[in-house]
Amino acid sequence: MQMFQIKAFDLEQSLQEVTERYEKEKHKRRALHNSLVELRGNIRVHCRIRPLLPFDTAAGHTIPQDRQRNFSEKVAYAADDETVLVKCNRPGHASINKTFQFERVYNASESQDTVFADVAPLLTSLLDGYNVCIMAYGQTGSGKTYTMLGPQLEENFAFSTEDESELGIIPRATQEVFSLISEKPPGSYWVEVSVVEVYNNEIFDLLAKDSCGRVFGIKRDVVTTREGKSDVPLLTYETVENISEFLHLVNKGLQLRVRHPTLVHAHSSRSHLVVTLTITTIVSGDNFGISWEDELTSQKLNKELFCTFPQKMRENKSTFSSRASSPAQFETTEKPKQIKTRLQLVDLAGSECVGMSGVTGAALRETSFINRSLSALADVLGAIAEQRSHVPYRNSKLTHLLQDAIGGDAKLLVMLCISPDQKYLAESMQSLGFGTRARQVQRGQVKKKNLPVLSKAK
Ligand code: ADP
Numbered sequence: 531m532q533m534f535q536i537k538a539f540d541l542e543q544s545l546q547e548v549t550e551r552y553e554k555e556k557h558k559r560r561a562l563h564n565s566l567v568e569l570r571g572n573i574r575v576h577c578r579i580r581p582l583l584p585f586d587t588a589a590g591h592t593i594p595q596d597r598q599r600n601f602s603e604k605v606a607y608a609a610d611d612e613t614v615l616v617k618c619n620r621p622g623h624a625s626i627n628k629t630f631q632f633e634r635v636y637n638a639s640e641s642q643d644t645v646f647a648d649v650a651p652l653l654t655s656l657l658d659g660y661n662v663c664i665m666a667y668g669q670t671g672s673g674k675t676y677t678m679l680g681p682q683l684e685e686n687f688a689f690s691t692e693d694e695s696e697l698g699i700i701p702r703a704t705q706e707v708f709s710l711i712s713e714k715p716p717g718s719y720w721v722e723v724s725v726v727e728v729y730n731n732e733i734f735d736l737l738a739k740d741s742c743g744r745v746f747g748i749k750r751d752v753v754t755t756r757e758g759k760s761d762v763p764l765l766t767y768e769t770v771e772n773i774s775e776f777l778h779l780v781n782k783g784l785q786l787r788v789r790h791p792t793l794v795h796a797h798s799s800r801s802h803l804v805v806t807l808t809i810t811t812i813v814s815g816d817n818f819g820i821s822w823e824d825e826l827t828s829q830k831l832n833k834e835l836f837c838t839f840p841q842k843m844r845e846n847k848s849t850f851s852s853r854a855s856s857p858a859q860f861e862t863t864e865k866p867k868q869i870k871t872r873l874q875l876v877d878l879a880g881s882e883c884v885g886m887s888g889v890t891g892a893a894l895r896e897t898s899f900i901n902r903s904l905s906a907l908a909d910v911l912g913a914i915a916e917q918r919s920h921v922p923y924r925n926s927k928l929t930h931l932l933q934d935a936i937g938g939d940a941k942l943l944v945m946l947c948i949s950p951d952q953k954y955l956a957e958s959m960q961s962l963g964f965g966t967r968a969r970q971v972q973r974g975q976v977k978k979k980n981l982p983v984l985s986k987a988k
């Protein structure tokens with residue numbers, strides 16, 4: 531008996547050792563993979579499989595007859611933290627298991643905390659001078675808005691900020707940006723926010739105000755600047771100083787977001803939402819001894835450097851249009867400069883097939899616009915992957931708006947959201963295919979805007 535106990539103890543110990551070694555190796559492999567992703571300019575793809583939910587069964591009557599069933603059957607699983615396993619069991623066919631690999635796969639029980647922990651390093655990159663874009667892709671009801679914003683309030687479509695553990699990537703990322711900034715010298719960084727919706731291939735500024743100061747959506751256009759960047763002239767940017775100002779602002783904008791309840795999910799959003807945080811760094815003449823990565827970057831940056839003081843320093847607080855800031859008067863001879871980096875957070879509209887949602891009329895038109903913009907996104911990725919000389923960014927407002935992020939100027943993370951139920955199998959396979967293709971795109975090394983190292987004065 532004692533012998534068995536000793537043997538069991540030995541086995542347990544060696545198992546523990548092997549597990550520890552495995553974890554260490556996994557970390558090493560992840561770090562190496564990460565460096566490879568950086569060098570190739572690959573798009574990172576994470577995949578989140580949401581839990582089965584009551585409406586998975588309730589929506590049964592709205593889908594084509596061959597998919598109708600009044601029970602839920604889970605067919606998409608996280609096989610491990612890098613693999614999705616899908617059981618493809620169509621009637622009359624032998625069941626096949628398909629697997630898909632991504633940088634990270636979250637199972638249904640993984641929390642908003644866990645998802646954000648993997649996103650947080652990108653925010654450090656943001657303050658180090660990289661542009662960053664995080665976009666959620668998936669069919670309606672697959673958890674995009676939950677992942678990006680958090681659970682939504684029933685009554686006004688805003689998102690709930692009551693329970694912090696439920697908050698999604700957008701509020702957490704903003705909180706993290708403020709926390710990173712608080713470690714820098716006061717006044718050296720500041721944050722502006724814009725909230726844009728792309729609906730029926732039109733761009734709406736959700737922070738624009740009317741003459742009485744009430745927020746209402748105004749149509750804007752996206753243009754390509756002489757430097758080849760995409761820009762939205764007259765877009766409203768508001769300066770925010772803390773997370774509660776940010777939440778208040780975004781929630782106000784969100785209430786204007788166009789929605790049309792599809793039968794798949796009653797609170798579905800029928801538009802793409804792009805929340806952008808622009809981080810401006812003030813660099814004084816002394817700090818500006820920067821070694822530029824190359825001449826081109828230097829020239830590019832010189833065009834982006836404005837000799838202006840931050841908005842907050844000029845006046846107490848106001849809304850303003852981004853590129854229209856007036857020149858400031860300096861009392862010192864040394865000219866502070868500004869460098870801007872951008873964090874774009876995108877909640878895409880649902881990627882489901884038209885027939886699936888049971889929509890007709892105006893809603894069908896919306897869906898076809900959504901489908902067209904999402905295929906434009908796939909076409910753009912395809913053109914970059916094949917290194918074609920022409921990338922069709924301008925085929926859709928969505929791709930034109932996100933051109934700089936998709937085309938290589940930003941670290942890009944696609945958060946694929948998957949509904950695990952059998953009846954959404956076709957949509958899930960489509961999303962997984964999109965994610966797989968996105969991972970293969972090589973954009974070349976992502977450029978960094980070389981910022982001086984600023985540390986808080988002791
Ligand atoms: P989408 O934006 O893709 O249309 P939502 O984010 O609105 O989908 O999610 C649909 C529903 O599922 C919402 O009620 C949401 O709260 C719920 N949900 C989504 N993902 C999760 C999750 N990981 N855990 C719990 N509930 C979730």
Ligand code: MG
Pocket residue numbers: 671674675676798799877
């Ligand atoms: Mg949504």
